[in-house]
Amino acid sequence: MHDSLDKQQTVVTPEQVQLQFQTAGIGSRAMAHLLDVLILVVIHAGIFFALVGLASLAEEGQQVSSGTGDYATAILIILIVLFNVGYFICTEYYMGGQTPGKRVFGLRVLQDNGQSATFLSVIIRNFFRLLDMLPSFYFLGVTVMLFSKKDKRVGDMVAGTMVVLELQKERAKRRKAINKAMEPWQSRLPDLNVQEGQKQLFNAKDWLMLSTWAESLPSMPTSRLEELGKPIAAYLAAKLQHPPEATVSPQAYLIALYTQLRDDWEL
Numbered sequence: 001m002h003d004s005l006d007k008q009q010t011v012v013t014p015e016q017v018q019l020q021f022q023t024a025g026i027g028s029r030a031m032a033h034l035l036d037v038l039i040l041v042v043i044h045a046g047i048f049f050a051l052v053g054l055a056s057l058a059e060e061g062q063q064v065s066s067g068t069g070d071y072a073t074a075i076l077i078i079l080i081v082l083f084n085v086g087y088f089i090c091t092e093y094y095m096g097g098q099t100p101g102k103r104v105f106g107l108r109v110l111q112d113n114g115q116s117a118t119f120l121s122v123i124i125r126n127f128f129r130l131l132d133m134l135p136s137f138y139f140l141g142v143t144v145m146l147f148s149k150k151d152k153r154v155g156d157m158v159a160g161t162m163v164v165l166e167l168q169k170e171r172a173k174r175r176k177a178i179n180k181a182m183e184p185w186q187s188r189l190p191d192l193n194v195q196e197g198q199k200q201l202f203n204a205k206d207w208l209m210l211s212t213w214a215e216s217l218p219s220m221p222t223s224r225l226e227e228l229g230k231p232i233a234a235y236l237a238a239k240l241q242h243p244p245e246a247t248v249s250p251q252a253y254l255i256a257l258y259t260q261l262r263d264d265w266e267l
Contacts, residue, residue: 035101116204128155181217
């Protein structure tokens with residue numbers, strides 16, 4: 001879903017690589033949140049019926065006391081609160097800045113510097129979700145987003161995060177153009193054979209840096225690509241512990257690395 005009010009944001013990494021993001025507006029975020037709410041409703045219903053079933057088994061043949069009902073109600077409320085808070089925190093952190101709803105609609109939470117959201121920032125932005133909901137139906141959060149240059153609600157402002165939009169059709173078109181630009185290099189690529197342990201060292205910031213360089217292949221002159229690719233190749237090769245001979249041609253190295261890792265990072 002596209003938002004007419006989506007805004008372009010540019011971030012420059014410490015490696016002087018320029019990254020561009022399109023922030024997600026109210027429409028796409030509302031649809032993603034609605035899907036997450038529907039998932040939570042299903043979870044809540046499951047908890048409720050499970051507790052009712054357990055209570056029925058425990059109380060079968062016994063006199064039901066008001067105290068038992070009070071305990072069951074208290075447990076139900078606690079579980080609902082834990083699921084509501086824990087759902088967004090756990091999914092956004094362990095799914096790389098996405099909830100199931102955000103993944104379906106191509107949204108992702110990032111820090112303002114373009115890096116993946118940290119556990120602390122995820123906790124903070126979701127803790128302030130309660131404030132964004134005031135007085136009802138996310139009125140405060142929506143109002144703040146309307147006047148924000150980066151489509152931020154209060155939780156994003158406090159946590160230093162932003163929600164960006166990843167467009168499926170644009171990615172498919174971009175991938176086709178990149179594949180065509182990489183074709184002449186196929187016979188010159190080093191055999192990197194990236195192991196699982198090396199993949200664990202590769203983070204979201206590294207992927208953004210590598211993919212941004214790769215996206216320049218169809219349009220940027222070869223001399224400029226080599227100039228930009230040399231420090232990136234040196235940085236990634238050192239981090240992934242690849243031998244120096246692998247980066248004799250920085251472009252070939254980066255293309256080989258991009259080819260091996262993009263299926264793990266692209267939606």
